[in-house]
Every structure is written in C-alpha cells, then in structure tokens.
Amino acid sequence: MSWFKNTWFRDPNEEILFINDTAVRIRAGMMLAIPLFMALTLFDVAYTSPWIVNTNSIEDTYEVNDASQIIYSGEMTRRTYDYTVQTALLFYGLFELLAGMFVWTSRLSPTIHLSTYLARNKRAEWKPLTPKRFAWSLGITLVTLCLVFFNPDVFANWVNALFGAELLPTTYNYIPYWFPVNLVWVCIALMWFEAVLGFCLGCKIHSLLVWMGIIKEPCYACHNIDWDEIRRKHEVT
Template sequence: MADSNTETANTWSLLWFRSRDDMTPFINDTAVRIRAGIMLAIPIFMAFTLWDIVFGSRWIVTGEVIKDTFELDFDNRILYMVEAVRRTYDYTVQTWLLFYALFEMLAGMSVRTAYLSPTIWLSTLLARRARPVWKPLAPKRFAWTIGASMISVCLVFFHPEKFAAAVNFIFQSQVLPTTEQYLPRWLPLVMVWVCLGFMWMETVLGFCLGCEVHALLVKLGIFQDECEACNNLDFGQPR
C-alpha cells in the first residue's frame, strides 16, 4: 500500500515527465497520445465549421413566398424571386476553442507551464497504469509549435479586421486592409485538415510527423543536437 501511495504521489508531482533531474526533459509518449486523442475533438469541430463557411450557402431565405420570374439563366435554369439576407457568422465559440487549443500547445512546451494544462493532468491520470514510453520533449515542442502556428492562422481568419488593425498600428501604416478578408477562404480549411491528420496519426498510429521533421532538421545541422534521441529518426527503443 505504501509503494502504491508513493507511486501515485510521484505520478502527480512529475505528471508525464520522467524526472526533474533530466537535463533534456523526457515525457511519457503514452500520455502524449492520449492527450492528442482528447484534443482531436477541437480540429474535428473546426473542420466542420470551416467546411460550412467555405462551401455552405452564403444566403438565408427569410420570406415564405418564392415567385417564378418566368426567366431562365444562361444554363437554362429557372430564376425565382425570394426574400433573402446575406449570411453572417458568429465565431465566439470557435474563437474561445482556438484560444484554448493555443494555450494547450504553448503550455506543453515547458516543464513549468505543463502543470497549467488540464489535458496533461487528465492524460497522466488515464495513462497511469500503462507502461511509460519515454521520449524527448524537444521534438514534441517543435511539433506543437507547428500546431500553434496553424491555430494562429485560424484566429486571424476569424478576426481579420482586429489583426489588421494591430499590424497597422504597429507599423503606423495601412499594411493590411481592415474592411475585407485578405486570407484565402481555403487556407484555414486546409490547415485544419492537416492538423487533424497530424493528430490522428499521433493518437492512432503513434507517429509524430512534427517530431520526424525535427529529427531531420537536427540531422541536417539546422537544429543543435540536444540529445541522442532527438538526433534519431526512430527515437531508439523505449527507455
């Protein structure tokens, strides 16, 4: 019983980290995969939202009467007269979800801030009975940086006027327009699906593409050799 209580105490004091004495932090990849599965709900929701924005109807029919104009368009389709309004979107829920996802990406990058993440606590709880698989934090940090960048682009897409106003204020010039959407409509949709694919591979296959890119950059000498595992595309054997 005492050993069990000690193990539980160590789990909560270290969370998914191997040791506080590691010069290069190592985290439990089992918990990381569980966390990716939890966070997967956000890009799924955002993918459906952006699909509706890009490919959904831009008009809402408000009237109950649809009148035939007895005219045809160039494709010989019948033209009707209706009462309709331009569709508008409220991105409040999406914005808060994206800010939370951004917080999660940033919180996981540091040993100190990791304790602020609810999903890290939850994933640690769910992984406590599974055999830990230790992998370096540095490649994961690089992968989460990519994720944070994608989230930031989506936030700009939802609030282009606010971002443009901030940029124009910093440069004291009209760098970006404040009255129109300057990002391509397809860009955030593609990025969300890419993010969804990355997280699915992490959760289901245990394959971290961002980590592999990080390891490749270490091989090329673009990043410094932080640890032996960071310089190994296969990350070696679980420790």
C-alpha cells in the same frame, strides 16, 4: 499519485526532460476535437449558401428562364458569421500547446492531467521533450494562422497601428478560404498520425535538422537507457 505530481514527465528534476509518449498520444486524440470543429465551421462558411431564404415569402412569378426553369421570387438575407466560439477554442488550443513545453506550465493543463491519469496503468514510453517542443511550435504557427483568418480585422488593425500605415485591409478577409480549409486538414492528419499511429512529423523534422547539423542537440538515447530492464535481462539469462 505520482502521475499528478510529475504529470507526464519521467522526473521533472532531470536535466534533460523525458515525457510519457503514451500520455502524449492520448492527449493528441482529445485535442483532435478542435481541428475537427474548425473543419465543420470552414465547410459551412466556404461550401454552403451564404443566403437565408424566407420560405413563406416565396412566390411564383409565372415566368421561366432560358433553361425553361420556373422563376420564383422571395425574401433573402445574407448570413453573418460570428467566430467567438472558434476564437476561444483556438486560444485554448494555443494555451495547451504552450503548456506542454515546460514543467510548471504542464500543471496548468487539464488535458495533460487527464491524459496522464488515463495512461497511469499503461506501460510508459519515455521520449525526449525537445523534439515535441519543436513539433508543438509548428502547431502554434498553424493555430496562429487560423486565428488570423477568423479575426482578420483585429490582426490588420494591430499591424497597421504597429507600422503606422494601412498595410492590411480592415473591411474584408484578405486570406482566401482555400488556405485555412487545407490547413485544417493538415492539422487533422498530423494529430491523427500522432494519436493513432504514434507518428510525430514535427519530431521527424527535428531529427532531420539535427542530422543535418542545423540544430545542435545531445544524444537523447544515451539519457534514456533503462538500466533496470538491462539488469533484469541479465538475471534471466
């Protein structure tokens, strides 16, 4: 039951925390469901008809247009969109990203417990938590932008109330559809790379910033030496 006590941490009491990357990849595969659902929602909003046609009301007008096409008349209503489910899922995704950053919050995450359980019989790959925190911070930014798109009036009211001026409109969505549509595909690609290929772009960016000296970090590899494995190799030779 150590997987339940420690979740995906090698040792929660370590000064520099390491997590099981196998469990991280399993969790990324589970969380991939959220951006996929958002992609379907955005496709429906951006690329399908905003009109609902009452087929029983369609009648032939016995007229044609300039292209010699028959003109019909009918009753149509404009679709309205309710993003309550999407907003709830995005807030849950935001919670999951935040939960993975600390030991005590990780115990509140269902996906961390489930992914750790699924990885219990697989060989653990210990990687430092700090680069993952940086990557998840980028994910938090993307999720926040999606929340603003789905709730533009709420965000506009907060901004306008904070600054005491009408800086953002509250009667229409000021974020163009192409922005979240492209953003959600970026999220899907990054999570797919993490889950399937084990490639974490945020971690690579973090490493680049450390190499450039912008971020000061210790040598994590020095803290990740498997002395037991080294001892076993010497015993074999």
